[in-house]
Amino acid sequence: VVLAGLAERAVTGIRMGRVIGVKRSDLGLLKDVGKMALAAAAAGLVTIAARVLLPHARPFITLIA
Numbered sequence: 001v002v003l004a005g006l007a008e009r010a011v012t013g014i015r016m017g018r019v020i021g022v023k024r025s026d027l028g029l030l031k032d033v034g035k036m037a038l039a040a041a042a043a044g045l046v047t048i049a050a051r052v053l054l055p056h057a058r059p060f061i062t063l064i065a
Contacts, residue, residue, distance in 0.1 A: 050065050057065070 050062055054062050054065055
């Protein structure tokens with residue numbers, strides 16, 4: 001189900017890109033979005049690690065960590 005949703009979004013994105021005239025040269029404008037996605041993924045991994053290492057800690061202690 002997840003793969004079908006991803007495929008549908010990819011097809012929709014490609015079609016909408018053609019409608020508004022997006023070209024390959026425009027992809028360079030999205031590099032900052034990629035950096036933000038990597039930062040969000042890294043923050044998520046750090047959060048998971050903190051929750052695993054401190055499973056019974058109070059929420060405030062986990063937040064401080």
